[in-house]
Amino acid sequence: MNHDSYSDSYIRGILNTVKTIAMVGASERANRPSYFAFKYLLERGYTMIPVNPLRTGEQILGRRIYVRLGDVPDPIDMVDIFRSSRHALPIVQEALALNPRPQVIWMQLGVRNDEAAALAEAGGVKVVMNRCPKIEYGRLSSEIAWMGVNTRTISAKKAIASGGIQRLSLNRASVSGGTTEAADAAERSERGGRRIIQARNL
Amino acid sequence: MTDRIPGFSTLAVHAGAQPDPTTGARATPIYQTTSYVFESVDHAASLFGLQTFGNIYTRIGNPTTAVLEERVAALEGGTAGLATASGHAAQILVFHCLLQPGDEFVASKKLYGGSINQFTHAFKNFGWNVVWADPDDISSFERAISPKTKAIFTESIANPGGVITDMAAVAQIAKRAGVPYIVDNTLATPYLCKPIDQGADIVVHSLTKFLGGHGNSIGGAIVDAGTFNWSRDRRYPMLCEPRPEYHGIVLHETFGNFAFAIACRVLALRDIGAALSPFNAYLILTGIETLPLRMRKHCDNTLAVAQWIVAHPKVAWVSYPGLPADRFHALAKKYCPNGAGAVFTFGLKGGYDAGVKLVSNVKLFSHLANIGDTRSLIIHPASTTHRQLTDAQKTEAGAGVDVVRLSIGIEDVEDIIADLDQGLAD
Structure with a gap:
């Protein structure tokens, strides 16, 4: 699987299939990116489970925080890793030991661990790396276009309102639109740079 | 996939x-x-x-x-x-x-x-x-x-x-x-x-x-x-x-x-x-829906006008990177291979007065301070858009006192050239 780019249908398929998402690294602090993503996905109807070994409180937005994935009593469809790349491997190992096994391992924007991805894929688990499910939901529903963001999609089909105000469904029919090649190339180069720095530190 | x-x-x-x-x-x-x-x-x-x-x-x-x-x-x-x-x-x-x-x-x-x-x-x-x-x-x-x-x-x-x-x-x-x-x-x-x-x-x-x-x-x-x-x-x-x-x-x-x-x-x-x-x-x-169509026509018209005007006996120089002899032609080829745009300047041998006369004589060109319109536009930058600059800044910015700026529209190019021709006539 090429983890440098994903088709819209692959991402849409995952976001349309999973119902329960355990977010490892979810923060209780309302100004952290993980809290933003947690709250948005909760409002979009996902059953969100915060997991954080460094937790200080009991719950996030009314959802109980667990210390380890293994402590979560309910089946998990997707594990969303909101920790740095070097922490991804043990989290994936922990996820693969769950019964039932999650269908998807998702690593957040800026998180990429090819070894962990290969392990998950060998275990029959789908993998997404270096993406944010909130941004992808916003992009594929086109909600994020209200912020002027290039959704990289176009469509001649009506967007589908999904109840409430300013909510659009993920089940919008779209094909790919404008690309962001320069941003993708810059991101790859930054990532390459970080790898070199890490190697030197070793 | x-x-x-x-x-x-x-x-x-x-x-x-x-x-x-x-x-x-x-x-x-x-x-x-x-x-x-x-x-x-x-x-x-x-x-x-x-x-x-x-x-x-x-x-x-x-x-x-x-x-x-x-x-x-x-x-x-x-x-x-x-x-x-x-x-x-x-x-x-x-x-x-x-x-x-x-x-x-x-x-x-x-x-x-x-x-x-x-x-x-x-x-x-x-x-x-x-x-x-x-x-x-x-x-x-x-x-x-x-x-x-x-x-x-x-x-x-x-x-x-x-x-x-x-x-x-x-x-x-x-x-x-x-x-x-x-x-x-x-x-x-x-x-x-x-x-x-x-x-x-x-x-x-x-x-x-x-x-x-x-x-x-x-x-x-x-x-x-x-x-x-x-x-x-x-x-x-x-x-x-x-x-x-x-x-x-x-x-x-x-x-x-x-x-x-x-x-x-x-x-x-x-x-x-x-x-x-x-x-x-x-x-x-x-x-924007017609941007590609318009830009092709803008660029085609502009190249034709620039080629015509560079040969005009009253014109001292033309600055349009689409012309092969222009000093920016190589950079234009590199950065704008589909056309060098529709705005250019030229100098009249008659200097400031000749510029003022042309701007006054044209009938199809609109004399105004804008560019990038479907209509062809003309202006004398030194007395308008670049008026607040010092003379040195004017020259640095390519808007010296002899300079006339054109923004070529998407009319028929023969009509654009005919208007300039009559505007430059004695």
């Missing part, structure tokens, strides 16, 4: 737009509203806290304007866009997000006269200091860099002189200096040139010109290339420090590669207020 990527003309028609979710309206509706009701107090809190996507108040965002923003971003190959009340507004919002009082930025001295004014005078009151560099001597950009430099600014094709900036070379200097490279792509439009492909980190536009294209609406845009790392050396506090305006969120870590566009919206546009009207957004959007 990789998704199929649509072409430029398809994006010009479709990007950002889709049939309206409630009515099915196919053309983009004009959402002529100031505000949007909240579903609940919690929904309002999420919107104000940037935790969900959506509209609050048209000064900060509007669904019609958002279609325009995504379309310009898609055409430029950027991650996100922001529409503004004018091109000047776009520039002030960009620099508001980059500069603190006492900071510097390096700018090409071959710029639209209004930008030279804005940088020289208006910015001084904010303590933002411009340091000029010469695009004819790329190393002058390098020499102008100091520890206070926060950005480099050029135009792709400079107005009015037809100077083509060696953007890839300037981008290298910006990269070495660790500062973002801003390109004003107004004259070229993304149809002729994509600065982001040449290393620009931010693109700004006056949408008033070729993008809107019909001379009916003032507007501007900012496009975030998503290429600059705002957190590397912590010199851009609007992007990399916790923002007190939003309970301590850090925009770069929260919004990643479209954080600059978000900063321009939620910090700069929100507080400075230079928002585009949704009606103008609608008119400009409609204009």
Whole structure:
């Protein structure tokens, strides 16, 4: 699987299939990116489970925080890793030991661990790396276009309102639109740079 | 499997737009509203806290304007866009997000006269200091860099002189200096040139010109290339420090590669207020749908007019990079292979008086201070757009007293040439 780019249908398929998402690294602090993503996905109807070994409180937005994935009593469809790349491997190992096994391992924007991805894929688990499910939901529903963001999609089909105000469904029919090649190339180069720095530190 | 990527003309028609979710309206509706009701107090809190996507108040965002923003971003190959009340507004919002009082930025001295004014005078009151560099001597950009430099600014094709900036070379200097490279792509439009492909980190536009294209609406845009790392050396506090305006969120870590566009919206546009009207957004959007068709015709007409005028006995010189003998022809071939734009200048042997006479004699050309209209336009920059500059600055900017600027429209080229011919006759 090429983890440098994903088709819209692959991402849409995952976001349309999973119902329960355990977010490892979810923060209780309302100004952290993980809290933003947690709250948005909760409002979009996902059953969100915060997991954080460094937790200080009991719950996030009314959802109980667990210390380890293994402590979560309910089946998990997707594990969303909101920790740095070097922490991804043990989290994936922990996820693969769950019964039932999650269908998807998702690593957040800026998180990429090819070894962990290969392990998950060998275990029959789908993998997404270096993406944010909130941004992808916003992009594929086109909600994020209200912020002027290039959704990289176009469509001649009506967007589908999904109840409430300013909510659009993920089940919008779209094909790919404008690309962001320069941003993708810059991101790859930054990532390459970080790898070199890490190697030197070793 | 990789998704199929649509072409430029398809994006010009479709990007950002889709049939309206409630009515099915196919053309983009004009959402002529100031505000949007909240579903609940919690929904309002999420919107104000940037935790969900959506509209609050048209000064900060509007669904019609958002279609325009995504379309310009898609055409430029950027991650996100922001529409503004004018091109000047776009520039002030960009620099508001980059500069603190006492900071510097390096700018090409071959710029639209209004930008030279804005940088020289208006910015001084904010303590933002411009340091000029010469695009004819790329190393002058390098020499102008100091520890206070926060950005480099050029135009792709400079107005009015037809100077083509060696953007890839300037981008290298910006990269070495660790500062973002801003390109004003107004004259070229993304149809002729994509600065982001040449290393620009931010693109700004006056949408008033070729993008809107019909001379009916003032507007501007900012496009975030998503290429600059705002957190590397912590010199851009609007992007990399916790923002007190939003309970301590850090925009770069929260919004990643479209954080600059978000900063321009939620910090700069929100507080400075230079928002585009949704009606103008609608008119400009409609204009963009025919951008590829118009730019081809603009460029074909302009080359024909330039070829005709260069042979005219009363003409001393012509500055149009589309002409093979022009000193910027090689750069035009590199950066604008599909045409060198539709704005150029020429000098009349009769000097100032001959220029005034031509401007008075023409009947098809409109004498006015704009460019990038369907109509052919003419102006004498020294007495109008570049009037506030010193004589030295006028010459530096390619707007000396003998200079006449044309913006060639999409009329029949024979009629354009006939009007110039009678205008130049004794």
